[in-house]
Amino acid sequence: MNKMVKGAIATGVGVILLAGGGGTLATWNQANTASMGSVVAGDLNLAAGAGVWTNAAGTAIPKIADYKVVPGDTLTYTQPLTVTLTGNLMTAKLAVTGASAASGFGDNAVVSATTLTNSKNGKVLADTVLVPADSGVVTASTTFTFKKSTTSTDATKATVDLSGIGYKLEQQAPVSSNNQ
Amino acid sequence: MQSTRALKATGLVLVAVLLGLLTVQGSYALWNKSASTNAGTVQAAEFRVSLTDTITNQATDMTLDDGTAASFSLSTTPSGVVVPGQSSYAGVQLGNATNAGGEFTIRASTGAPVVGGNTGSPLAPYLSVKVVAASSLSQCSQAALYATAPSNGTGTLDIAKAATGVLCFQISLAATMPASLTGQSTRIAVPIIVNQL
Numbered sequence: 001m002n003k004m005v006k007g008a009i010a011t012g013v014g015v016i017l018l019a020g021g022g023g024t025l026a027t028w029n030q031a032n033t034a035s036m037g038s039v040v041a042g043d044l045n046l047a048a049g050a051g052v053w054t055n056a057a058g059t060a061i062p063k064i065a066d067y068k069v070v071p072g073d074t075l076t077y078t079q080p081l082t083v084t085l086t087g088n089l090m091t092a093k094l095a096v097t098g099a100s101a102a103s104g105f106g107d108n109a110v111v112s113a114t115t116l117t118n119s120k121n122g123k124v125l126a127d128t129v130l131v132p133a134d135s136g137v138v139t140a141s142t143t144f145t146f147k148k149s150t151t152s153t154d155a156t157k158a159t160v161d162l163s164g165i166g167y168k169l170e171q172q173a174p175v176s177s178n179n180q
Numbered sequence: 181m182q183s184t185r186a187l188k189a190t191g192l193v194l195v196a197v198l199l200g201l202l203t204v205q206g207s208y209a210l211w212n213k214s215a216s217t218n219a220g221t222v223q224a225a226e227f228r229v230s231l232t233d234t235i236t237n238q239a240t241d242m243t244l245d246d247g248t249a250a251s252f253s254l255s256t257t258p259s260g261v262v263v264p265g266q267s268s269y270a271g272v273q274l275g276n277a278t279n280a281g282g283e284f285t286i287r288a289s290t291g292a293p294v295v296g297g298n299t300g301s302p303l304a305p306y307l308s309v310k311v312v313a314a315s316s317l318s319q320c321s322q323a324a325l326y327a328t329a330p331s332n333g334t335g336t337l338d339i340a341k342a343a344t345g346v347l348c349f350q351i352s353l354a355a356t357m358p359a360s361l362t363g364q365s366t367r368i369a370v371p372i373i374v375n376q377l
Contacts, residue, residue: 048215055282067281068225071376077219097214105224114217144222153227153243162219171210 042087042132046094046169051079051140071108071150074143081116081138081167085130089174094138095126097166104158108150112143114165129172140167225280229288229374232273232344235317241277242374256351257321264306265355271320271348274374276339284341284376291371293333301366306354309368311335311347320348333370338377347372 053061056074061067069075085092096114116124118138124130142165146155232239235255244250254270262268278284290311295304310329313336319325325348329335339345351368 044211044213046213046215048217051217051219053219057282059282061281064220064222068223068279070225070227070278070280070282070284073282075222077217079217079219081215092211140217142217142219146224153247155224156227158224159221161221162217163221165217165219166214167217168212168214170212173210 042090043084044086044090044092044169044171045082045084046167047082047084048167049080049082051077053077069144069146071146071155072148074145077140077142077144077162079140081140083118083130083135083138083169085132085135087132090132091172091174092130092169093126093128093172094124094130094167094169096140097168098164100160100162100164104160105146105155106158108147108155109158109160110145110147111160111162112145114140114142116140116167130169225278225284227376228277228279229286230273230275230277231372232275233271235271242274242372254349262351262353264353264357267323267350267352269321269348269350271314271317271346272372273317273344273346274337274339274372275344276341278341280341286339286374287377288337288339288345288347288372288374290333290335290347291373294369294371296366297369301364302361303353303357303364303366306357306361307366307368308352308354309333309370310350310352311370312350313337314346314348316346317348320346320350323350326350 053064053067054076055061055067055069056072061075064075067075081094083092083094094116096116099113100111116138118124118134118136120134120136121128124138142162144160144162227243229242230239231242231250231252233252233254235257240250240252242250252272254272256268256270258268274288276284276286278286293309295301295307308331310326310331311333312325312329314320314325329350335347337345337347349370
């Protein structure tokens with residue numbers, strides 16, 4: 001045999017030895033799961049219920065569009081807001097947004113600032129921090145006062161649009177919050 | 181050279197800080213939810229009072245479209261001349277025609293009668309006007325109705341929302357009127373003022 005054939009045979013034997021040696025790599029090993037569980041997000045929600053208008057006599061007004069107010073009358077709009085706060089570090093603030101001045105009535109009427117109250121805190125102010133335990137109903141109340149001091153026939157047929165008033169529930173950043 | 185490098189390094193740090201701050205701002209956008217009141221629109225009522233001559237049934241609003249007060253002529257019964265010592269009668273029906281949503285009662289009051297306008301009338305000292313509230317015209321010509329009424333022409337009438345009422349007038353010519361005034365005529369104006377109660 002010439003040297004070329006001898007070399008080829010030696011190489012083949014070496015490769016076979018390497019393939020046979022592969023079995024020696026299967027040493028003891030074991031796998032396991034992390035058992036981290038699931039990460040569940042909390043919740044923040046604000047739902048405005050049906051509001052109710054009542055007049056100075058305490059009588060409910062079925063449809064405000066059909067009701068005409070006169071000097072001396074005070075209309076109160078009461079609306080339930082359902083606040084949902086879920087999360088271990090969840091905190092939020094509820095605030096009134098927008099405003100409607102009684103511009104159509106001039107100085108003869110006043111629209112009060114909307115107040116928010118709940119059974120736990122009493123008044124819910126703009127800086128009141130709400131926690132998940134505060135979830136539930138917050139009552140919003142706005143009054144329209146047509147002054148009894150109105151004279152002559154001032155402000156007859158006047159109108160004021162109160163649709164600009166709204167509410168905003170806004171989460172507050174946890175103390176140790178990230179910056180992302 | 182060293183100061184130039186230091187300036188460049190400071191600039192880079194500032195840019196990095198600025199970018200970092202801008203990035204942090206994004207983290208303020210936390211969960212939030214808004215809701216509307218849907219409170220609608222509040223509308224003021226009309227202050228509208230109708231006047232109806234209870235004899236002719238002619239009607240008008242107390243306030244005209246241009247905002248001025250209406251002037252309303254009443255028919256008298258019996259028609260024709262008034263004999264000294266006797267009376268003539270008239271009546272006007274007032275209607276509370278407001279569209280107010282709640283209670284809205286008004287009070288109509290009559291002021292002192294003006295006889296003969298700005299120039300006056302020689303008949304004025306001999307004329308007296310009494311005003312009483314009534315529920316219908318048929319009562320206006322009943323002399324007994326005016327028995328306790330003041331002779332200065334003042335009277336009041338309260339009218340609930342969507343209701344009507346009648347102001348009756350008794351115009352009497354004194355029996356002591358001198359004969360020299362016979363045949364004279366005059367105009368008697370009675371101001372009516374209506375207020376919300």
